[in-house]
Amino acid sequence: MGSLTGRYFTVMTFGESHGPGLGVVIDGLPAGLPIDLAAIQRDLDRRKPGQSPFATARKEGDRPEILSGLTSGGLTNGSPLAILIRNEDARSQDYAKTAGSFRPGHADWTYFKKYGLPPQPGGGRSSGRETVSRVAAGAVARALLAPLGVSVRAASLSFGPVRAARRDWDFAEGHPLRFLDPDLAQEAEAVVSGAKARGDSVGSSVELKAGGLPAGWGDPVFDKLEANLGRAFFSIGAVRAVEFGQGLALSSMLGSEANDPMGPLGPLSDRHGGVLGGISTGRDLTARLYAKPTPSIALEQDTVSLDGEAVKISVPGRHDPCLAPRLAPVAEAMCLITLADFYLRGPARLGGPAQP
């Protein structure tokens, strides 16, 4: 239970870290949409491990195979689009070392309590590798939304105490940590390499921008844009806090400071992050996702074995010392999937804007 999302752009993912593969089935795509395998590959590559000295060295080709949903000409045909990505480099021996005890900060213990099963190799379904399916689905959502001018991008905002003071999105895309601030990039790198050198990891955060969103997306009450995005973002394992617009800072402002004044084309400023009453204003949507440090660390920690005996654990293997660089494409994917679901809803009013 839990691997289904979306009512209109309906996404079901499957797969485990060390099983035959991972994948996604998307139902609800309109027919006639060109799907470019290279574009999916590009998004998968952005998420892929082993891209920089800071990232895990696991080598995965992450080649998507499309199992259904396309015409021979590469257009969606109205039936479910299924994508399979086979696992290639699953080193179970690394995990064998920790298999007998519960890794702190991981889902081992809660899965054990819920399912009555010992931890699966590599975390099984709870592994970060699961997000490869999301990124594949996000790439399809991106293809659907791009013709409308909707674009979504995310990059690293902070590592430990170092937080970007300015945003250079082009710089970020080329930087090994995807960090937004060129001026502070060296400091950010130092924080990350320091943690890595000590066998430790460090927390980080990501900023996300969705541009080109028309006014009117999102629904009142439970399906507010932030509500469904909030669910999407908190469904990413390591995310512990989410904010929209000026977010947390709004909670210490006065009303006269916080309200965006209105002009004939909507709000004149962006404190609310492109959303009012849960519905897009037409301005850029901004969100920030705050992630805990990678829970897998080489440093020795206290835990218990499956039998409840106190033991020491050191989690070997190929782990990123921080999550933001690979969280960014996953956050984009979750945002795109969520926006696609709003986009494909029927019209909100008679005579309203035609759908795609």
Add this chain to the structure above:
Amino acid sequence: MGSLTGRYFTVMTFGESHGPGLGVVIDGLPAGLPIDLAAIQRDLDRRKPGQSPFATARKEGDRPEILSGLTSGGLTNGSPLAILIRNEDARSQDYAKTAGSFRPGHADWTYFKKYGLPPQPGGGRSSGRETVSRVAAGAVARALLAPLGVSVRAASLSFGPVRAARRDWDFAEGHPLRFLDPDLAQEAEAVVSGAKARGDSVGSSVELKAGGLPAGWGDPVFDKLEANLGRAFFSIGAVRAVEFGQGLALSSMLGSEANDPMGPLGPLSDRHGGVLGGISTGRDLTARLYAKPTPSIALEQDTVSLDGEAVKISVPGRHDPCLAPRLAPVAEAMCLITLADFYLRGPARLGGPAQP
């Protein structure tokens, strides 16, 4: 669209600020649950306006009428529980003054873009009054969960720059601002009365605790406990940031600081807020919700009329100068509704724990 939530404890709400009434229909309740009208009233009263010098003076009886779903003995009978709360004190004249222009910080403009309709009296569906349905549903969820020992409470954590340094939950429940810290209560009151006196409003936040949760609630991937709670919390109009456990602070920690060490009964500390891998650990769940200031302020603001003419607006009427005190019971309700939906899922494993 958007007024439905939950797959197992299924909740549909309806109603507008100035219509005949508001209500909720709940499907999925097991039969045989005693429903105490007084308990629903108690939760409605905690949300009700007009309770303190700081709250809006709108007078609503908020008397729930149960339209269906109970046996003559007051037990749920397996069919939908429907609750209606009639509007009594809807002063449309207050709203008439601002009807011709878009109130800053409100949904007037986005609803206009989405539905093609001028702002409804009192905000219509986008009014905070809509949350009365949620609180009624939450009271029913509370009745369902209480026999398991699950309890949920929320109180005010901050007003503007004043943030509680310690938590006294009993004090909070009796305090007119529901503020958690008796030592700082006067400062918090001063912030709020100051804003009110100036015709302004102020941001605030709420802390929520869910206790007595068994281990194993929540589902992998998209239905993580934080994901569905995140959606629930961000569906409350004014909420702009949400965090779980140590939340945002985790993003500047090291892994060796952030991981909760494990003991034979699960995590030994609470940095993750009672959840690992999206599934409850059995420890208390903690969340914090950060709300913007009340957007309705008497101070003059820049906006436009329905025709796009620049105008000045002052929003008269009975508005809370801050949202936390009434946000708290709504946050509780959304948490309870979400937990009830997890509780009523079928078993996660063969031979697993029996349901209610």
Add this chain to the structure above:
Amino acid sequence: MGSLTGRYFTVMTFGESHGPGLGVVIDGLPAGLPIDLAAIQRDLDRRKPGQSPFATARKEGDRPEILSGLTSGGLTNGSPLAILIRNEDARSQDYAKTAGSFRPGHADWTYFKKYGLPPQPGGGRSSGRETVSRVAAGAVARALLAPLGVSVRAASLSFGPVRAARRDWDFAEGHPLRFLDPDLAQEAEAVVSGAKARGDSVGSSVELKAGGLPAGWGDPVFDKLEANLGRAFFSIGAVRAVEFGQGLALSSMLGSEANDPMGPLGPLSDRHGGVLGGISTGRDLTARLYAKPTPSIALEQDTVSLDGEAVKISVPGRHDPCLAPRLAPVAEAMCLITLADFYLRGPARLGGPAQP
């Protein structure tokens, strides 16, 4: 559980036979649709008991009160439309006589096994009175679909052994049994009055036509038009068989007889009832619903008491001797609700037909 239907035109009903009232909440209606209370009343009146010598004498005003969802000008405003119909003439004393035992052919026994509760007065949620909510929702769906030229009507096709040989829809609408065939009307009446006079009841059936349906409604695999209509029709208590087009007769034909030849505008004949591959062809959709006799009869039957003692039961009270006349408007309603749900789906292809 079970009172929710539709993903786009989402309908939740509530209410019991002898409770305060029945109702429905509809989410997903586009804004700007005029809702005419008189039109809803007209459909409710067509379903209402007490309209002819053949129908139950229960007197219900069945006055719909709209609780939310309309502008002051009577247009839908994008928020849920809630309709309440209060019970007025619930004679519990009639039911008191049979309360201690399980009425044959009724849901008393299965509800008892499922919910652990003795039969509720008048059958509670399992009463045919429940369908009043469906008819109200159907009237709203009718208002949504009428501007497209979609019309749905149903009338009585058979009573016991008497089956209409021809269809006169205007005659049917005015006939007390809503029977389609003027030539056989007297025979049909005789069957029904005969059963009534003997304290018995008789089976019947209904034919339904949906006209004006554009080609392309319905979805492959699980959401075929007939699939969702099949669910809708079998959700009506007494329906035991459903067929589309030439239905059952197709199962004894040859392929060369059964296939509708194709012309440039689609099928040239109607053996498949306006649907191919689960998707509308643009021709009229035809369905037939076969209902068992009214289970409540005055004739003595064998049953058991709540304690399992064998007893004789005679079900007094005001019961229709046959169901078709009142089944017809309910079948229309379920068809309309289902069609509205298909209508409000997003576009099936890029550049496809604009929605309402």
Add this chain to the structure above:
Amino acid sequence: MGSLTGRYFTVMTFGESHGPGLGVVIDGLPAGLPIDLAAIQRDLDRRKPGQSPFATARKEGDRPEILSGLTSGGLTNGSPLAILIRNEDARSQDYAKTAGSFRPGHADWTYFKKYGLPPQPGGGRSSGRETVSRVAAGAVARALLAPLGVSVRAASLSFGPVRAARRDWDFAEGHPLRFLDPDLAQEAEAVVSGAKARGDSVGSSVELKAGGLPAGWGDPVFDKLEANLGRAFFSIGAVRAVEFGQGLALSSMLGSEANDPMGPLGPLSDRHGGVLGGISTGRDLTARLYAKPTPSIALEQDTVSLDGEAVKISVPGRHDPCLAPRLAPVAEAMCLITLADFYLRGPARLGGPAQP
């Protein structure tokens, strides 16, 4: 849209007749259920073409590959079970001959109107081959329900005018047409071979029995057992009529004949087919599905080309002359999937029967 079913035992299928493969993802399975690949293969083999002189000669290995969801010991692990069946023998050349025009009785025309695409090879998603995914899912549902004693079987009831007078289920399982009546088997065979010899096809029907069902499955109003089964059965392409219990025959009975008398353990007879008020009584559930003749016939038929020109068409290729023998395992699968969805719902009452 349309390839998702079930709220608790959630099934998403994908794949087209001539694409890389077909498959299914199932979410909601409790952990700890042994999945036997041989049992899935057995059900797939029962549906497989090429098994008898009467069936299409297409040769498909139909080997299921499990992509995720199992522990190394073959138990479900709580995450989605994904099954892939690759296409092996897709002879597109057969279809090339008819690709330029709309095959009568097929979905070519409606898909064209809906998706704006010319007919896909072999019918694409509308091909009967799509049902292989359902049978795989049904086999998993069977494994889930078998330990409860629930068993589901279906066999051929009629071919053209020849209808079984008695039921010999063991005989049927071994008979090439899966026909229920040994005495009439030769006549049934003659009907089918006669049609085949003439290049024609013939209609047929199937009877289904679900035994061992506990009392209390099914939900009031829209989720009645027959409602969800009706949707499931009508989602099978060729099915044009469905009945439960004595079905259509009940519509010409008297109430005194139709009501099953009640004993201390429920109904004493089976006219209602094991269901009352949409909820199982604990007796066997019976349904009958009536299918049109195979639409693909060698005999020449009138149709139009994609450009709307009148043309003659003869559909060559490997087609079954009748559908019942292969419909039977698909009907079983759809019944099993539907029952599993009811089984996995939460409890209907406090202190109710524990789940698996």
